[in-house]
Amino acid sequence: MKALIVEDEELAVRKLRKLLLEVEDTIEILADTAGIEETVAWLLSQQAAGNPPPDLIFMDIELADGQSFEIFDRIHITSTVIFTTSYDEYALQAFKVNSIDYLLKPIQREDLSRSLKKFKDLRKTASQAVPPTINLEKLLQELQGKHSKEYRKRFLVNQGQRMISVEVKDIAYFYTEDRFAFFRTWTNQKFLVDYTLDELEKSLEPELFYRVNRGIMVSHSAVKQIQPYYGNRLSLVLNPAIEKEALVSREKVSDFKLWMGK
Template sequence: MKVLIIEDEELAVRKLQKTLQSVDAGAEVVGITDSIRASVKWLQDNKAPDLILMDIELADGQSFEIFDKVEVNSTVIFTTSYDEYALKAFKVNSVDYLLKPVQKEDLEAALDKYRKMKQLLSATDAPANINVDNLVKELQQRLQTKEFRKRFLVKQGQKLVSVEVDDIAYFYSDGRVNFFKTNDNRKFIVDYTMDELEEMLDPARYFRISRSFYVSIQSVDQIHDYFGNRLLLNLLPAVDKEAIISREKVSDFKKWMGK
């Protein structure tokens, strides 16, 4: 299966490639584009791939514009942080619609749906029509059940307390144990890895700046240039280790802060 990825965030591209490879080792990424203009040119200059993983919000507009500028003969799986585009997405060659961050099981289910649809159409020589109503109903059901973490149950002395995610300023690791600090400067141990937390937290509100730090947008007080093309954050409340944004995440962090 040949795949084109249309995505303007480098971190999202890398994560999508990794997830795709873990789901289908035989999938070949034949191209990566980051804008409407580049995507149109790629599609004009190359043979249509079997599948396109397409982000809806690109730097130069919404990717729906691609369909107005060039004929797209591939099946499309849309990825986005916003569910408002669902109906419009299914009016083009879409087999599914995945919300970011794209989960392995969701991509696996979408690819399985794509393969089954392809087999069915090949067996019947039918035109590649998609039942929009059924897909929209399925999407609505998924959106209604998909939720980010709302609270954490943690130890405080000899008792357990429930802490609302809204009250958490940031998560960090000392290399052995993971913690979070609340907005009122309380510190708790959290029994999840940083990778697990990345799947639990709303990406519109929390950003992983490095392997050992996950910050909320309200905790960022000041941003400073740091050597090695990195950034150093001053966080509120104050943290007892440096909050440094790794070089490969600087661009995505700036986009996140500017939304």
Template sequence: MTALLVEDEELAVRKLQKLLNDVAPALTITGITAGIEDTVEWLENRRLSGLPEPDLIFLDIELADGQSFEIFERTPVRSTVIFTTSYDEYALQAFKVNSIDYLLKPVQRDDLERSLQKYEALRGRSATNDPVRNIEKLVQQLQRQSLRDYRQRFLVRQGQRLLSIEVSEIAYFYTEERYSFFTTHRGQKFLVDYTLDELAESLDPGQFFRINRSVLITHQSVDQIQSYFGNRLVLQLRPAFDKEALVSREKVSDFKTWMGK
């Protein structure tokens, strides 16, 4: 099995090389590129030389010279692709397809093993799981996601006035007696006319994480993290939150990743 690594961060390249050597010692890294231009050139030179394309491409989404989707527009890619990305896992769940996967950076050993196992399983399937078609499908979906406009501000009422509050000013959202509220970093509390489901859908998942059914937080709002019974976590938020901010058991792993595990 052979692989091309497309990554513009030297530390990330070294870590991925080490993980691959540990997890799949039989895999041969045939090339390392750092951007769109040199990746396109590498693939086309390989093709012109009559050399086989790598079995796998580990492809970072955000490269120094742009988003790696452009590679697919400029040259055919016949290899199976595993995206590496700093995007939050919640935002990418919809984009998993049969023949490829993604790894959330920093890449973890268990995630890498899962992706390679998935590749081996898919390699044995019929031609109906065409990797090229699946890659094109994922690229289109990821492009739509990258172009998506997340909510930037909320219009709220304060007495007889209407105020426009920037999302960057918000510390967390929560529900209380079927109503939704948010608290700003300055401690102001406002009512919003949206459910928490609607809020979670409209906000950037890289900035907001839903820790349970009734609380949606930002990184900046997390003051302390402590273990809690039932394999859960309890958070101390800032500004102070007058209820328990519990990370539900099924969200603990994703929460740790989101916080930068």
């Protein structure tokens, strides 16, 4: 079984690689790509070289350069796709493009094992050229049933040679840097976290933190100033100060204003 991983967060790639090899030791991971352009280029290069397509593609829906559904508009994909994402609302669209399953982040070992078994069973009983029939209504019900109302209260992080527990209430904001995720406390301490922002967004109370763009998630009190920015976006001044621009994506401006006013 040959697989391709399409994921733009390095930590998520490492986790999925490790989990795949634990669950299916015969799997061969051909490559991992981080965006739409890179994925299309890799698949085209495989075609040009006369190589068969991967049997299975694990594909995150939200990539740095857009939604992965765009890949299917650029190149014909015959591989079976398993989508991985934190966002349930994409499930219906996901299953319309050769997908046999949909894994919510953070991916659990038992869910991955179930997906691989389903893939193997379908290969034995159905033609590769015919996408399997999915009961979407039942699927969505199952996905909704996985939601937990328990939100994370603290994080265990490294501080020098020791580990400490940091309460969520002591965190000003989360952000990515060099494809890793960090948070900064009110006392301006920076800590690396072993989660992606997709996973963090899913596990944190939405009333407390808002993801203003792909790389930053803020608390109310961390936002000291909100300024207009070109392209109908907003620029935030955060406290403690952040080393990168804190811009609210154009499509999130309205929701962000509502969130800040709650």
